[in-house]
Amino acid sequence: MAKMHEHDAALTDLVFDYMRERLAMPEVPLDFPGTSHEVLSALDGLFTAEGRPANQVMDLYDNVISRTVISADSPKFLAFIPAAPTKAALLFDMVVSCASLQAISWLEASGAVAAENQVLRWMADLVGLPEGAGGTFVSGGSAANLAALTVARDMGRKKLGGKVPVRIAISEQAHSSNRNSLSILDVEPLVVPCENFRMTGEDLARALANDTSDVPVVGVVGTAGTTNAGIVDDLAGIGAIARERGMWFHVDAAYGGAALLAPSVREVFNGVELADSITMDPHKWWFSPFDVAAIIYRNPALAKEVHTQKASYLDVLHEDGDTDWNPTDYAYHLTRRARGLPLWFSVAVNGTDAYRDAVESSLSLTREVADYIRAHDSFELVQEPTLSVVLWRHKDWTAADYARMQNTLLDQQIGFVTPTVWQGETVGRFAFIHPHTTLDMVVHMFEAIA
Numbered sequence: 001m002a003k004m005h006e007h008d009a010a011l012t013d014l015v016f017d018y019m020r021e022r023l024a025m026p027e028v029p030l031d032f033p034g035t036s037h038e039v040l041s042a043l044d045g046l047f048t049a050e051g052r053p054a055n056q057v058m059d060l061y062d063n064v065i066s067r068t069v070i071s072a073d074s075p076k077f078l079a080f081i082p083a084a085p086t087k088a089a090l091l092f093d094m095v096v097s098c099a100s101l102q103a104i105s106w107l108e109a110s111g112a113v114a115a116e117n118q119v120l121r122w123m124a125d126l127v128g129l130p131e132g133a134g135g136t137f138v139s140g141g142s143a144a145n146l147a148a149l150t151v152a153r154d155m156g157r158k159k160l161g162g163k164v165p166v167r168i169a170i171s172e173q174a175h176s177s178n179r180n181s182l183s184i185l186d187v188e189p190l191v192v193p194c195e196n197f198r199m200t201g202e203d204l205a206r207a208l209a210n211d212t213s214d215v216p217v218v219g220v221v222g223t224a225g226t227t228n229a230g231i232v233d234d235l236a237g238i239g240a241i242a243r244e245r246g247m248w249f250h251v252d253a254a255y256g257g258a259a260l261l262a263p264s265v266r267e268v269f270n271g272v273e274l275a276d277s278i279t280m281d282p283h284k285w286w287f288s289p290f291d292v293a294a295i296i297y298r299n300p301a302l303a304k305e306v307h308t309q310k311a312s313y314l315d316v317l318h319e320d321g322d323t324d325w326n327p328t329d330y331a332y333h334l335t336r337r338a339r340g341l342p343l344w345f346s347v348a349v350n351g352t353d354a355y356r357d358a359v360e361s362s363l364s365l366t367r368e369v370a371d372y373i374r375a376h377d378s379f380e381l382v383q384e385p386t387l388s389v390v391l392w393r394h395k396d397w398t399a400a401d402y403a404r405m406q407n408t409l410l411d412q413q414i415g416f417v418t419p420t421v422w423q424g425e426t427v428g429r430f431a432f433i434h435p436h437t438t439l440d441m442v443v444h445m446f447e448a449i450a
């Protein structure tokens, strides 16, 4: 046991020095994907019975492992959904770790739970959810969607009087995690064809009217910011139909939710306040480190009914009945780190205006990039951007050219840009999240590949 702590002081310096250096970088290096040979041979035989000097292992991390991780928080990372954690959030993530903060229950961690709830309330206010709304933070949007869809299924079944088959409607553009969740839950999706890649109330009404199955549709998932194209569904139209028919309305705003902060696009979210549950990922556009997603319910008591784990050793958590808030009761999890606190600390320190401005900066960059593409002879927009995703094509390119683009940009450390598929066609895609991504960086990418 003593042996495990022999080097604690030196280790602390070693790790803090590394972190200090990383935090002081004006821009983190993009870095490269590794080959499996390179990574595996560096790790080969590392574990020994006696252990190794920490600086040797730290060097291995710094010189090999970290270099084969493409930095999602580089402003030149425009693939998938990038990350851009604030220093405040990164630093507080270390506090959460160092203090072994876990936040299952009010009994064990009331302060941490109250602080997480404060930031959930801030998010719920942006959505327009009522006073009683609440939820918890889970590891990601996929987990949040699973938590919500479980409640949607069980509430639908409850109304029907038992464990009967039910379905949930989703659009063709809904994130893959929703279909995955439905498959885990053994719920068939009703896939709603959408006229314009954006599910409207009419699309949903038509799909329900044309439906010949007699398995009841008890819920619907609307997307507020599709991952592939940044499109926001007609939440007001979908929400109205859900209300009318007593269907659960889940809004997947894992990527797009942060744009609720931005007055320039707030209107496209109209109707989001009708949500029975909503997913928003702080590790995407709310400038938190991985891994954290908020799941917020209009009526959290329903989620509690579905997700509370009952075990004799846990009875003490529920002794105070309805007054104590136990985050464990609102998703499929028990032990959980207080992963909402980095966002809480960063919002408290930086202020909410800084959040609004950072989101607006990516939205205005998106408009500038769209203008650049419109003015260019060889490139064109595939779709008008709604949020901060831009789909574009080069008029003469085939799929192989997009693959070449990805490699060229990464080889030269100019950018990390991956293609996507839109209506069967391979096209270029940028996702802007990082407030330090500039128009110059993007123009440089286009010039390198044109």
Ligand SMILES: *Cc1c(COP(=O)(O)O)cnc(C)c1O
Pocket: 081, 139, 140, 141, 142, 143, 145, 175, 177, 223, 225, 226, 227, 252, 253, 254, 255, 256, 281, 293
């Ligand atoms: C990213 C994303 C998800 C999945 O979130 P993870 O945090 O990666 O699990 C779900 N839905 C949408 C719309 C997303 O953009």
